[in-house]
Amino acid sequence: MADLAMRATELVKWFGEGDAKTVAVRGVSFDANFGEMLYIVGPSGSGKTTLLSIISGILRPNEGTVSVEDEDIWNMKSDQLAEFRLNRVGFVFQDYHLFPRLTTVENVAIPLILKRLDWNKSMDEAMGFLEIVGLKDRARLPPVKLSGGEQQRVAIARAIASRPDILIFDEPTASLDGDTGRRIVDFVKKNILNEKRCIIIVTHDSRIFEYADRIMKMEDGRITGFEQGVGHEE
Amino acid sequence: MRGILKIAYKLLVNDKGKFAALLMGITFAVFLMVMMTSMFAGILHRSSATVLNIGAKVWVMDPAVNTPANSIPMPDYVLDAVRSINGVRYAVPLYSGGALVKLRSGVYQSVTVIGLDDSSLYGRPELIEGQIEDIYAENAFVVVKDAEFRKLGNPRVGTEFEVNDHRGVIVGIARVTTSGLFGVPTLYTTFNRAISYIPSTRFTTAFILIEPKSNEAVPSIKAQVKALGYEALTKDEFIQKTSNFYKYQTGVGTNVLIMTVISFIVGLSISGQTFYTFILENLEKFGALKAIGAKGKELVYMILFQATFTSLAGYGLGIGLASLLITVARLRLPSYAAMITFVNLGFAFVMVLVIAGISSYIGVRKVLRIEPFDIFRG
Ligand SMILES: Nc1ncnc2c1ncn2[C@@H]1O[C@H](COP(=O)(O)OP(=O)(O)O)[C@@H](O)[C@H]1O
């Protein structure tokens, strides 16, 4: 039995009121475990990004709980929640959201600086993470000078810089060509995933399904089923 | 926290175009405010030139007098009465009036004539050429070497001219601390010569200058002068009264005041607007920081830092620009009145802080409200 990383219970989220009301997530419950690569797949508009945001402490649900180590994160005060996002979760946004005015290494160092590490130490550590993703020689460049795949790797380095145990990727391969996408997921599975980490990936890119341990299917805000992934080894 | 502010600094400064626009807005606002208030300060300062240059501690005048330039002559008995007041060490009359001078070239030039008390020469200027005693010589006048000096044809000791059909001769050249406001040269002579050369009204004493026995005696002197139906003001009170007159009862003051307010509003709108745009365009970045785990407080510090940094830099540049312009203007126009005072600088500083405060308030509200979710939903 794998260790529980997080448990989502009966999550509901809607936007707008009255006629404009859209229910994006309609009662979703699932567990995510350490050591696994959990995929969330489903058509566009099925509520995947909304769900990711709720479980990573970014978007407050209307109903339901998200518990990590038996604590409901949505019961936390805002500063405590910020600490949770900073220390426990690494989020790789779909569009990376790197800072174009900072160098690559400074981008990676942001979580460390937010953790109040001093500047030089943050840069040194960030350099280590850039090395992990193979971009040490790009450290002093602004991210716009890098290719899409390289930017994705910078975003990954930034997400793992604070050493979170829950890593969340929103459509990591959407803006990459097939090969690059595959290589990045392959890299993540081999180098980032470990027994003390849980990785949740939203995607509808079938070319990377082979890396999934478990696949959760979503449609119209609901879970329609789970599948054992091909990447799963008993 | 240092690291977070360093990030804020880099986000601000590395965006060179926007940072330049921000700086320009604030620099311009500060420049306008400092220029306006400096011109005003210069005008106010010069309007009190006579008071500053004569330097007497206490001035007695008709209560209706607003500025040293518009005196109302007092009858002679006032001088005697003032002299007998307890606490007055001595009191002397001062003549101040306008006259027409005809230069050797035949050109007419109006001047201000100051007549100093014959026996004491109280309030005499510092001479850079000639001896003050020569003022007793026949037809003697001392000319002030200020910005208006050349309007008398750059006279020298010995230069002759006519004052109201009397002969006049320059016996000394004086230096004073402050030029007058009205663009006319100043001549010093004795009280008696002044009233005999210049057509006068029945009364001739423009001001009575008092040297009190001590500063403590001043309030009682003031009270007793008041009992005579006249007003005694200390030097500073007289300067204040003059300033108030120009500020509130002439077009100059009101206009400069309005212009200062306008420059502040223009500056505030420019810099507030650019800062707001800066925040809007960086909203995504702040949203990302929030999502990564920055606390609301930390984002507020970042914005405050950015606003303060830009404001202070703009303040420095604005003051530099204003000083430069005033210096250049002085080189070309010796009588250019603008004057940067600590009060101006303090005023502009406070205004800049207000601008920074308002801008960051808008920015903070905006940033605290962002939902990172809306930004990266993609
Ligand atoms: N801020 C919002 N306001 C209104 N509707 C929203 C908002 N965010 C998401 N939605 C709606 O919620 C549904 C799910 O969106 P999303 O979670 O982004 O889906 P997915 O990531 O699976 O494509 C969609 O119908 C979308 O239009």
Ligand SMILES: [Mg+2]
């Ligand atoms: Mg999505």
